Amino acid sequence: xxxxxxxQISLARRAWNIRRKSVLMGAVQGQGYxxxxxxxxxxxxxxxxxxxxxxxxxxxxxxxxxxxxxxxHYAIALYAALLEAEVLPEYELETYGTDNSRLPMSxxxxxxxxxxxxxxxxxxxxxxxVGMALxxxxxHSDSFVYNxxxxxxxxxxxxxxxxxxxxxxxLDNLICIIDFNNQQADGPSTETLSSEPLDKKWEAFGWFTxxxxxxxxxxxxxxxxxxxxxxxxxxxxxxxxxxxxKGIPFxxxxxxTHFVRVEADEWEKALNVLEEGKPA
Amino acid sequence: MSxxxxxxxxxxxxxxxxxxxxxxxxxxxxxxxxxxxxxxxxFGHALAELANEQKNIVGLTxxxxxxxxxxxxxxxxxxxxxxxxxxxQLLFSAAAGMAKxxxxxxxxxxxxxxxxxxxDFICMAIAEDNLPVKIVCGLPGLTTGYGPSHQATxxxxxxxxxxxxxxxxxxxxxxTAQAVPVIAAHDGPVYMRxxxxxxxxxxQDYDYKFELGKAKNLTEGNDVLIISSGFMTMRALExxxxxxxxxxxxxxxxxxxxxxxxxxTIIKECSKKGRLVVVAENHTEIGGLGEAVAMTLMKNQxxxxxxxxxxxxEFLDAGALPVLHDQYGISVSAMLTKIKxxxxx
Numbered sequence: 346x347x348x349x350x351x352x353q354i355s356l357a358r359r360a361w362n363i364r365r366k367s368v369l370m371g372a373v374q375g376q377g378y379x380x381x382x383x384x385x386x387x388x389x390x391x392x393x394x395x396x397x398x399x400x401x402x403x404x405x406x407x408x409x410x411x412x413x414x415x416x417x418h419y420a421i422a423l424y425a426a427l428l429e430a431e432v433l434p435e436y437e438l439e440t441y442g443t444d445n446s447r448l449p450m451s452x453x454x455x456x457x458x459x460x461x462x463x464x465x466x467x468x469x470x471x472x473x474x475v476g477m478a479l480x481x482x483x484x485h486s487d488s489f490v491y492n493x494x495x496x497x498x499x500x501x502x503x504x505x506x507x508x509x510x511x512x513x514x515x516l517d518n519l520i521c522i523i524d525f526n527n528q529q530a531d532g533p534s535t536e537t538l539s540s541e542p543l544d545k546k547w548e549a550f551g552w553f554t555x556x557x558x559x560x561x562x563x564x565x566x567x568x569x570x571x572x573x574x575x576x577x578x579x580x581x582x583x584x585x586x587x588x589x590x591k592g593i594p595f596x597x598x599x600x601x602t603h604f605v606r607v608e609a610d611e612w613e614k615a616l617n618v619l620e621e622g623k624p625a
Numbered sequence: 626m627s628x629x630x631x632x633x634x635x636x637x638x639x640x641x642x643x644x645x646x647x648x649x650x651x652x653x654x655x656x657x658x659x660x661x662x663x664x665x666x667x668f669g670h671a672l673a674e675l676a677n678e679q680k681n682i683v684g685l686t687x688x689x690x691x692x693x694x695x696x697x698x699x700x701x702x703x704x705x706x707x708x709x710x711x712x713x714q715l716l717f718s719a720a721a722g723m724a725k726x727x728x729x730x731x732x733x734x735x736x737x738x739x740x741x742x743x744x745d746f747i748c749m750a751i752a753e754d755n756l757p758v759k760i761v762c763g764l765p766g767l768t769t770g771y772g773p774s775h776q777a778t779x780x781x782x783x784x785x786x787x788x789x790x791x792x793x794x795x796x797x798x799x800x801t802a803q804a805v806p807v808i809a810a811h812d813g814p815v816y817m818r819x820x821x822x823x824x825x826x827x828x829q830d831y832d833y834k835f836e837l838g839k840a841k842n843l844t845e846g847n848d849v850l851i852i853s854s855g856f857m858t859m860r861a862l863e864x865x866x867x868x869x870x871x872x873x874x875x876x877x878x879x880x881x882x883x884x885x886x887x888x889x890t891i892i893k894e895c896s897k898k899g900r901l902v903v904v905a906e907n908h909t910e911i912g913g914l915g916e917a918v919a920m921t922l923m924k925n926q927x928x929x930x931x932x933x934x935x936x937x938x939e940f941l942d943a944g945a946l947p948v949l950h951d952q953y954g955i956s957v958s959a960m961l962t963k964i965k966x967x968x969x970x
Contacts, residue, residue, distance in 0.1 A: 465749075473718045477725055480723040
């Protein structure tokens with residue numbers, strides 16, 4: 346846990362703040378992968394305000410836990426988390442996706458403090474995470490590498506090369522988080538190229554595997570704790586079943602697609618709906 | 626132009642008489658003239674030695690340590706050797722990850738697998754982030770008789786288009802060994818074409834030192850300028866020696882760095898009047914050194930008579946290397962024939 350963050354703010358409120366910032370950024374551009382951001386906000390809140398070791402003022406601090414965003418198009422969600430964690434200053438929110446912004450629509454390492462890798466070409470994160478985990482072990486570091494990926498990326502062969510490798514090299518400092526929202530570009534991932542039974546696959550690959558409701562904060566926190574404290578020399582994976590657009594019911598109920606369409610007049614409405622559900 | 630191996634399916638080919646048959650072989654030593662001294666695994670030994678001083682060097686391979694001479698490094702520095710298995714996408718992703726943690730990874734496989742199979746991973750995980758990963762690959766161009774699955778005839782064309790990527794094509798054992806510490810010191814990604822195993826050694830007879838980004842004149846002559854890289858420089862030197870007997874003077878400009886190209890030296894050398902300029906490369910005629918030189922000259926209004934010795938734009942045959950090199954026009958004798966023809970001699 347990061348000692349410098351305010352312990353008085355609940356994780357539920359952090360997740361709500363991340364949702365709100367995501368919607369605010371979506372409103373700046375009139376588009377964005379807000380559906381994914383709303384779905385993964387609880388996982389990001391638990392990551393940055395419960396699990397990760399980091400220093401907001403020094404994003405390249407050697408002792409930090411590495412957090413890799415393999416899913417470059419989720420950048421809007423990670424920016425919201427980095428803004429909430431004060432890695433990024435508040436005023437940059439309104440620059441989202443604009444020319445010369447440090448917050449481009451797809452995440453890139455050279456643009457944004459706290460963005461460890463250039464994601465977006467899917468199936469890259471876990472392999473890079475394997476290399477970083479090997480590197481950290483060679484340096485006798487006790488830092489963890491977290492790789493946040495999506496269910497769609499499970500279709501990429503490179504993901505499974507990395508999965509084999511993580512177990513082969515006994516990378517107990519590697520934690521893979523899968524945001525399973527069952528949605529990819531052409532439709533539900535289970536109907537596009539099904540990865541089920543997913544937990545059994547990861548177990549067979551030698552990973553300490555948990556599958557949870559990724560929108561249940563208590564479950565997310567417990568899973569992170571178990572992943573970090575597991576005593577076997579194996580990599581860890583947390584499959585988080587999440588709901589696209591979580592927290593904004595009129596969007597949750599919309600016919601869900603990969604890229605949720607939000608009409609111009611709906612951003613205000615979305616913010617108002619969020620406001621009603623604001624946690625303490 | 627040779628007949629395409631795909632002119633018709635399963636067409637019987639003319640059998641070679643038993644006494645003329647050569648075995649298919651990937652022996653790199655055969656690239657040089659008979660009787661040349663050879664050095665065993667120059668890359669592996671140079672890397673192992675460099676790693677004695679430079680503790681952040683690590684070696685990774687995709688099940689080809691023995692075939693890329695990385696086993697020499699692995700034996701000397703087992704704790705810094707990572708066997709990644711037959712998984713090239715992982716190999717380069719993991720190398721990127723290690724570079725991000727402050728290491729200088731030397732990642733080895735065959736050229737075909739790096740350039741074709743792992744392109745996106747090298748491009749986005751390594752080059753886009755400008756990470757100091759050194760991609761060292763065996764069997765570049767036509768250096769194996771195994772056919773297109775192993776012949777990386779377009780590797781340079783593939784990597785030339787990748788921003789941030791430096792491309793190095795050493796001539797012999799000396800060049801390879803000298804290049805290792807230099808590319809390690811370069812702050813960015815490098816693709817190096819590897820000659821492995823018993824590698825011929827020729828540059829000891831010339832006043833030469835490898836410098837990244839520099840082309841070097843090895844011989845001086847007033848009639849022909851051969852601009853070459855890789856083992857084609859070895860052959861260009863043989864051509865120069867042979868033509869000297871015919872009173873034909875040949876300059877050999879060895880260009881081990883294909884990207885960034887030493888345009889200054891190339892323009893200077895090509896501006897000297899009255900010389901036939903020949904670019905000689907172990908690569909398809911498309912997208913390699915020849916096109917790079919031609920575009921450099923065009924853009925700078927330098928217009929010598931320019932010829933290219935390169936592999937055809939085809940999937941090449943399987944067979945014995947000396948036979949294939951003759952067939953595709955990159956052997957010494959094929960070079961001599963062409964150059965004499967171009968000179969009308």
